[in-house]
Amino acid sequence: MVDVLGRFLNMGVEPYNFVSALNCILAQRLVRIICDSCRTAVHYPNDVLEASGLDPKQWSQVPLYEGQGCIECAGTGFRGRTAIHELLDLTDRIREMILDRKPSSEIRRVAREEGMRFLRESALDKVRGGFTTLKEINKVTFIETMR
Ligand SMILES: [Zn+2]
Numbered sequence: 752m753v754d755v756l757g758r759f760l761n762m763g764v765e766p767y768n769f770v771s772a773l774n775c776i777l778a779q780r781l782v783r784i785i786c787d788s789c790r791t792a793v794h795y796p797n798d799v800l801e802a803s804g805l806d807p808k809q810w811s812q813v814p815l816y817e818g819q820g821c822i823e824c825a826g827t828g829f830r831g832r833t834a835i836h837e838l839l840d841l842t843d844r845i846r847e848m849i850l851d852r853k854p855s856s857e858i859r860r861v862a863r864e865e866g867m868r869f870l871r872e873s874a875l876d877k878v879r880g881g882f883t884t885l886k887e888i889n890k891v892t893f894i895e896t897m898r
Pocket of ligand 1: 787788825828829
């Protein structure tokens with residue numbers, strides 16, 4: 752969502768013009784789904800979890816999977832895609848921040864206070880559910896520490 756804001760502002764669009772016209776901003780990415788035929792449980796060492804911004808205490812208990820690659824998936828380990836998304840609700844407070852051209856980090860902080868779930872969290876849900884891999888979501892979402 753912050754990308755979207757940045758893109759509008761860089762295009763020279765007056766913030767007022769789009770902020771007043773929108774109720775919310777949806778950001779979506781596609782991640783590949785692990786192949787059913789070759790999915791295998793994997794265990795990552797703590798430093799790998801930490802490098803992905805995950806708390807090892809919490810995540811070492813979560814069963815994680817990867818596809819080994821087989822005939823069904825042409826050796827990729829993935830078959831199909833699923834969407835992850837985040838929705839920024841343009842509340843009055845957020846609108847004002849955009850109009851004031853506040854830094855996106857500040858807007859994100861306020862959005863979080865207002866209950867926004869970010870792309871990264873949506874992606875982590877897919878990992879937790881065994882649908883996709885940690886490496887896959889690290890390619891499409893930023894690693895951020897949630898603490
Ligand atoms: Zn496969």
